[in-house]
Amino acid sequence: MSGTRTGESMLSRHLRILDVFGVDSAFLTLSQISRRSGLPVSTAHRLLDELERERLVERLPDRSYRLGLRLWELAARTPGALGLREIALPMMQGVQGAIRQHTQLGVRDGRDVVYLERLSHRDAVVSATVVGGRISLAASAIGHVLLSALPEEALADLFASGIPRYTKRTPQTLAEVAAAVTEVRARGRAVADGLVHPDARGIAVPVRGPEGEIVAGLGVVVPNDGRDPGPVVAVLRRAATGIEESLRRAYVAPGHPHALAGARYRPLINSSTSSMEYFDERGRAGQDRE
Amino acid sequence: MSGTRTGESMLSRHLRILDVFGVDSAFLTLSQISRRSGLPVSTAHRLLDELERERLVERLPDRSYRLGLRLWELAARTPGALGLREIALPMMQGVQGAIRQHTQLGVRDGRDVVYLERLSHRDAVVSATVVGGRISLAASAIGHVLLSALPEEALADLFASGIPRYTKRTPQTLAEVAAAVTEVRARGRAVADGLVHPDARGIAVPVRGPEGEIVAGLGVVVPNDGRDPGPVVAVLRRAATGIEESLRRAYVAPGHPHALAGARYRPLINSSTSSMEYFDERGRAGQDRE
DNA sequence: TGCGAGGTTTCCACTCATCGGAAAAGATGG
DNA sequence: CCATCTTTTCCGATGAGTGGAAACCTCGCA
Numbered sequence: 001m002s003g004t005r006t007g008e009s010m011l012s013r014h015l016r017i018l019d020v021f022g023v024d025s026a027f028l029t030l031s032q033i034s035r036r037s038g039l040p041v042s043t044a045h046r047l048l049d050e051l052e053r054e055r056l057v058e059r060l061p062d063r064s065y066r067l068g069l070r071l072w073e074l075a076a077r078t079p080g081a082l083g084l085r086e087i088a089l090p091m092m093q094g095v096q097g098a099i100r101q102h103t104q105l106g107v108r109d110g111r112d113v114v115y116l117e118r119l120s121h122r123d124a125v126v127s128a129t130v131v132g133g134r135i136s137l138a139a140s141a142i143g144h145v146l147l148s149a150l151p152e153e154a155l156a157d158l159f160a161s162g163i164p165r166y167t168k169r170t171p172q173t174l175a176e177v178a179a180a181v182t183e184v185r186a187r188g189r190a191v192a193d194g195l196v197h198p199d200a201r202g203i204a205v206p207v208r209g210p211e212g213e214i215v216a217g218l219g220v221v222v223p224n225d226g227r228d229p230g231p232v233v234a235v236l237r238r239a240a241t242g243i244e245e246s247l248r249r250a251y252v253a254p255g256h257p258h259a260l261a262g263a264r265y266r267p268l269i270n271s272s273t274s275s276m277e278y279f280d281e282r283g284r285a286g287q288d289r290e
Numbered sequence: 291m292s293g294t295r296t297g298e299s300m301l302s303r304h305l306r307i308l309d310v311f312g313v314d315s316a317f318l319t320l321s322q323i324s325r326r327s328g329l330p331v332s333t334a335h336r337l338l339d340e341l342e343r344e345r346l347v348e349r350l351p352d353r354s355y356r357l358g359l360r361l362w363e364l365a366a367r368t369p370g371a372l373g374l375r376e377i378a379l380p381m382m383q384g385v386q387g388a389i390r391q392h393t394q395l396g397v398r399d400g401r402d403v404v405y406l407e408r409l410s411h412r413d414a415v416v417s418a419t420v421v422g423g424r425i426s427l428a429a430s431a432i433g434h435v436l437l438s439a440l441p442e443e444a445l446a447d448l449f450a451s452g453i454p455r456y457t458k459r460t461p462q463t464l465a466e467v468a469a470a471v472t473e474v475r476a477r478g479r480a481v482a483d484g485l486v487h488p489d490a491r492g493i494a495v496p497v498r499g500p501e502g503e504i505v506a507g508l509g510v511v512v513p514n515d516g517r518d519p520g521p522v523v524a525v526l527r528r529a530a531t532g533i534e535e536s537l538r539r540a541y542v543a544p545g546h547p548h549a550l551a552g553a554r555y556r557p558l559i560n561s562s563t564s565s566m567e568y569f570d571e572r573g574r575a576g577q578d579r580e
Numbered sequence: 581t582g583c584g585a586g587g588t589t590t591c592c593a594c595t596c597a598t599c600g601g602a603a604a605a606g607a608t609g610g
Numbered sequence: 611c612c613a614t615c616t617t618t619t620c621c622g623a624t625g626a627g628t629g630g631a632a633a634c635c636t637c638g639c640a
Binding site: 331 | 586587588589590591594595596597598
C-alpha cells in the first residue's frame with residue numbers, strides 16, 4: 001500500500017515541481033507546491049530537498065521555495081538562443097529608441113514562439129509576453145513570420161492542439177492563419193491586429209541566418225490604431241539586416257581556427273524537415289522500423 | 291552483474307548530462323556526452339531520450355544534441371533575477387554608452403558571482419565572463435562588492451573550497467580578500483586589477499534594494515592601464531542609483547493591490563543569515579537536531 | 581562490394597532508489 | 611491549553627532505472 005510506484009519518470013516529477021512556479025507565483029511553500037503539483041507532501045518534500053541540493057530551487061529563511069539561479073546558468077548555455085540574443089541586443093536597442101514601445105525577439109519552438117529578449121517602455125501598450133514566455137505561433141506577428149518559413153502542410157499541424165483564444169480576433173481556423181502567412185510571404189513582414197489583446201498590434205519581420213533560413217522574428221507591439229505600419233517596418237527591417245550582418249560575422253566557417261569541436265554555427269531552426277512532423281514533440285529521432 | 295544501481299540520484303544524473311554542454315561545446319553527440327559525463331552509453335542514451343521528451347535538450351537532424359529552449363523558459367521564471375535584470379537593463383545601456391567596454395550585472399550565489407546580464411563592445415578588452423556564467427566572489431570586482439555585504443566570518447568560508455588562480459594576482463589568501471573588502475566598505479566601490487586576466491581591470495559598485503541591502507553588483511571591465519577610476523565610478527554610481535529608484539518603484543508594498551499571493555517583494559539576497567553557514571550549499575534548511 | 585571501426589539503438593534480468601502513508605514534530609492562532 | 615495546519619522523519623514494499631551485450635547504422639577505405 002505504501003510506496004506504490006507511479007509509472008511516471010523521475011524527470012517529469014522534478015519538472016512538475018519546477019513548473020508550478022510562475023511569474024505570478026514565484027514564492028511557494030511546501031504545501032502549496034504539493035497541492036499545485038498534485039504530488040503527495042512527503043514526495044514533494046523529498047524532491048524539493050534534492051532540487052535544492054542541486055541549486056535548482058532555493059529556500060528562503062521563511063521556508064518558502066523559489067526557483068534557483070542554476071536554471072539561469074543552464075539557460076545561458078543554450079546555444080543560438082544566447083548568441084543570437086547577444087548579437088541582436090544592440091540592434092534591438094536601436095529599434096527601441098525609435099519606436100518606444102515593446103521590442104521583441106522570438107524563435108520557434110514546436111508550435112510556439114519563445115521570446116528570447118524583450119525591451120519595454122514604461123508608457124507602452126499592454127503586452128502579455130515576457131522573456132522566456134511562449135505563445136502560439138498562430139497568435140503573434142512574430143509567430144506568423146516564423147510560420148512563413150515552414151512548408152504549407154505544417155500549418156495544419158498547428159491546430160492539432162488547438163489555439164488559445166485571447167481575443168475575438170485570435171485566429172482559430174487554418175484559413176485565417178494561412179492568409180496571414182501568405183501575406184508575410186508576399187510582403188516580407190507581418191502585421192497582426194488585436195490577436196492577443198484588442199488594443200495591441202504586432203509588427204514583425206524575419207531575421208535570417210547566413211544561409212538565408214529564418215532564424216528568428218524581430219517585432220514590436222504598438223497601439224492598435226489604424227496607422228500605416230510602413231515606417232515601423234522600415235525600422236525593423238534595418239535592424240534585422242544589422243543582426244544578419246552580425247550573424248554572418250559570428251559565423252565561423254568550417255576549418256576556421258575558431259571552429260572548435262561542436263562550436264561551429266548551426267541553424268537555430270531546423271529547416272530541413274521533410275515529412276509532416278514539423279511540430280513533433282516526441283523523442284523519436286529515428287527511422288521507422290518494420 | 292547488469293543493472294547495478296549506482297547510489298546516485300536521478301536528478302544529479304540528468305544534470306550531469308546537462309552540465310557537459312558548455313559555451314565552447316554546445317553541440318554534442320551521444321558518445322561525446324557519454325564520455326564527458328562518465329555515464330555508460332546506453333544510460334546516457336536513455337536519459338537523453340527523456341530529456342528530449344521534456345524539451346530540456348533538442349536533437350538535431352544530424353543526431354547531435356543541444357540544450358533546449360525549455361531551460362530558457364524555466365530561467366525566465368526565476369524571480370528577482372529576471373525582474374532585476376529587466377529593471378537594470380536601461381541603466382546598463384547608459385553605462386555601456388559612456389564606457390564602451392563590458393558592462394555587467396551580477397548577484398551572489400553561494401561562493402560565486404552569477405552574471406545576469408552583460409553588454410559588450412566589439413573592441414573591448416578580454417573578459418572571461420558570460421551571461422549565466424559564474425566566478426569566485428574573490429576573483430572579481432563585483433564579487434568584492436557583494437562580499438562587502440557579508441559579515442567578517444563569511445570571508446573565511448570562501449577559502450573552504452579554494453579559489454581558482456586565473457592570474458598571479460588572483461587573491462589566494464584571506465588577508466588579500468579582506469583588504470579588498472575593507473576598501474569597498476570604505477570607498478563604496480571596488481577596483482580589481484588583473485584578477486582574471488592581467489590586462490583587465492574590474493570596477494564595480496553595489497546596487498541596493500528598497501531596504502538598503504545589497505541586491506547586486508554593477509560593474510565594468512576596462513583595460514588595466516593606470517588611469518584614475520574616478521570618472522568610471524561616477525558613471526556606475528549614477529546608474530546604480532537609477533536602478534535603485536526603479537527597484538523602489540517596482541516594490542509593491544504589503545497590502546497593495548498588486549501584492550498577489552507570493553508576488554510581493556522579497557530580498558534577492560538573504561541578508562539575515564546568522565551563524566556561519568553563509569555559503570552552505572547543502573539542503574539542510576533547518577535547525578540542528580540534538 | 582566487402583570489411584573494420586566507430587557510433588547508435590534495442591533488449592532485458594537484476595536491484596536499490598524511490599514511493600508515500602503514517603506518525604512525530606513545529607507553527608499558528610485562538 | 612487545545613485544534614488546525616504545515617513541515618519533517620521514518621520505513622517496508624516495489625517497479626523504475628541500470629548497464630553489459632548484441633544488433634543495427636554509417637562511414638571510409640581498399
